[in-house]
Amino acid sequence: MSQIAHIFPFLVAGWVFLCGLYGIATSRHLVHTVISLAVVQTSTYVLLLNIGFRTGGAAPVFADISPGITTVDPIVQALMLTDVVVEATVMALLLAMVVKAYEKAGTLSPDDLRLMRG
Amino acid sequence: MITPSPALPIAVPLVAAAFLAGLRKFLRRWLADLIATATAAANLWLCAALLRGSWHSNIVYWFGNWFPRGRIVVGIGFEVDPVGAGLATLACLLTLLGFIYSWRITDSGRDLFQPLMLIFMAAMCGFAMTADLFNLFVFFELMSTAAFALCGLKTHEPAPLQGAFNFAVTNTVGAFLILTGIALVYAVTGALNMAQIGFLLGSRHDLLVIAAAAFLCSGFLIKAAIAPFHFWLPDAHSVAPTPVCVLFSGLMVELGAFAVLRMTSVMFGQSLLQPHSAFRSTLLLLGSLTVVWGGLMCFAEHHLKRVLAFSTISHGGAMLLGVAIGTPAAITGWLTYLFAHAMAKAGLFFTAGILLHRLQSMSEPQLFKRGRSLRFTAALWLLGGIALAALPPFGLSNGEDLIESATHAHALHLWVTLMFFFTSAMTGAAVLRVGMRVFFGLGDAGPADRAAQIDEAPDGPEEQHRIPARMFLPAALCIALSAAPACIPGFGRWFFNAAHRFLAQSLYIARIYAQPTHYVLPSAPHSDLGSTLMHGAIAVVCALLLASWAVFHLALPRGFRGATHLEGPMFPLRKLQSGHPGDYVVWCMVGFVLLGGCLFLLP
């Protein structure tokens, strides 16, 4: 049982990843596809932050604590910050494509918008 | 000659791109073109100088002056080896040719084309030279973002948007797979520098290493367009402007396979990359699947850019075979093949761009007989087709020969030879078939499939009767350069040195920690011209026969018209190319499970 407790937060990340992929696979609306992609991205936050977590660790900000106190891992937080910005902007680009596609094709369903078949 | 700082090939184009984008309202078109072309040329010089500087030992560069503390790497490092610097040089060369080709055309992209191309080039340079796993991811994303934007450059029609959207969704899923893999590796090693990770992991070969490798590799194989991860590629290629296609096909796709090899050789060199490992068998399997799939679809398509796109997939699979065999000789072959393929494919895309510019269409049935007056274009196209069919002196034949001769087991040798023959014959046949119909008006117009009707706004404003020489120059230069590995004797030795150094994990790690290294340049293998010539000749003859079979099928008795099925609209693989982003992502998942499952289950 304790073994499950040790890996449970990691399993949550995997579950969120799969939820997002399910959303993309079954999507009937392009905005929904993009948001599902954002869900997949969320799983990487969950995984990264959990990996750097340390029971009882303080936040890695030494403005009000003395240096030398055990903290959680600051690296994963920095990586996550990069990830947030990167993917937020990619979502903006994807949504712009969706807006434009709607303007040109008049539909937002990936089933109807398949000019490139074959 | 002094070696420049490895930061410059990234920083200079980025600053130039910011300058061009920020002042785009105030800059004249010719000035923007001039600045962009000059930047690309300067970057070419910088990368070439780095290539020269890394000839004897890898250049290690620590950003922010953060040297490793003991065994712990603190900052981000570049380790420039001949392969990385060579790929960066190739990126700059192709970008430069793209700028020359599109000098004052590509009006649809308006004033954002040049800055986006420069960012794309910088990202490819950084991707090829970095030694840091997360930095590799950042450059992967920068490269992807610039590619998405460049792909949707022609915003007048819905097709480019759809192609760009599918491309963006699948590649972003790939990015998350990579990030998950990075997180797993980081959790066990507490390091992000690839050399440090390789040092810490050593020969560790447990479930975690396998799963992390599966996540990382499938992410990069999406970029490399290996079946079944490849669906996005034809959609993206058929809509992107010509110079962008050149960069996609010539280099971006190959960088995916490069990343797989760089990661595995540095991080998992003593576990996954051992001889006869499951990893090698898995890559062989996926590579063979890609060769067959790409080759069949290449012949079945009738949209010129899609033909070339599927040929890239097939050739990418063939190159993955070289990566899978992975001996120094095979990697030498891989590099030769990569260079020659990039050049031949760039030449073909430029030629297709000239056709689009002149005749306003990319569809084989619509172009039927219309290219009969374009002699020089025809010559370039047919030469490109022969280059793809790997006839000497084109470099693909040398690469093929090196990879084949690197296999010792008899069955494997036969299989790899067969695969290379298949890709040469099928892609060569498709290109020659298009050439016979368009430039000579032979046979009938060919079946009109749905994808061939994708309209594309031409790169220029209206039908052109004169094609400026600057459009021919890059095409001719590329085709000529694809013969360079065979014709210039220094090339083979150079590729061999680069391949050896690329595979030497201990050398790479030692350089990061500034330990003394002893490296003796081995003597290069000699390729057998006779057998190369024979292989090439057989492939070209088969390609010609296949092309003629398709073109003249109406002249044949009813029972012998099989080629119509091969290029016909009823082809079953065609149905899988559905244009639905959900399908593509599900196929990526299937690929991931296939890759991971094989790594787990194969002995």
Next chain:
Amino acid sequence: MSGAWRIRIFFLAAAGFACLYFLAVRNLPPWGHYRGPYGDVMATSSVFQRHTTDVVNAIDYDYRGFDTLGEEFILFTSVLGVMLLLRDPEKNKGISRTGNMGQATRFGAAGSYAALLVFGLYMTTHGQLTPGGGFQGGVILATASMLIYIAEDFRVFKRITSHPIVEALDALGAAGYAAIGLSAFLFSAPFLTNWMPLGKTGDVFSSGTIAAISACVGLEVTAAFLMLGYTYLEEIVSETGEGG
């Protein structure tokens, strides 16, 4: 593939994915037991080496500053892409003044605008001390400007945010980061070396280039999100036919 087949294949693949993932995480160090060493080295040394109290910012703008340069340009590229796709100079040309807001709304918005502006600037300049920095501050500053749209009208908002100067500032922020990196070459140090005086730990003007880079990032993010906000708002305005 039809929808039903896609879901069937999805579930098969998902089962495989779940197995692989489960086997992988079982071999991870147990949750809550991060083992280091990279993060611990950073946490213990950055206060002394870089005079910053927020370690995450020291990593983002100094130790791993090169990643952030890439990230910066990803943002820049995306905004270029969005502009390429959506911006049409002919759109919404004829929009006249939209209905006036009530005095109370305008007064409230002006007050909040000032407060948000101060908060955004505080965030941008104090990143090296407490959580925050250029990205966070820039987003707040850009969002504050949306209040112009609420309090005034779309025309005013458009006049401010579609100005070529905003684009130039966006580029200036991005190029500024690279230029700070290149400036280290003057001291024959590697790219992005922190050569500026580090100051006193806990001061606003501490940590050398970290603060300078943070300001550049703040500028770029503000300009970028203003452009994004305007571009998307323009879509809404043109669709609902507001004004006109």
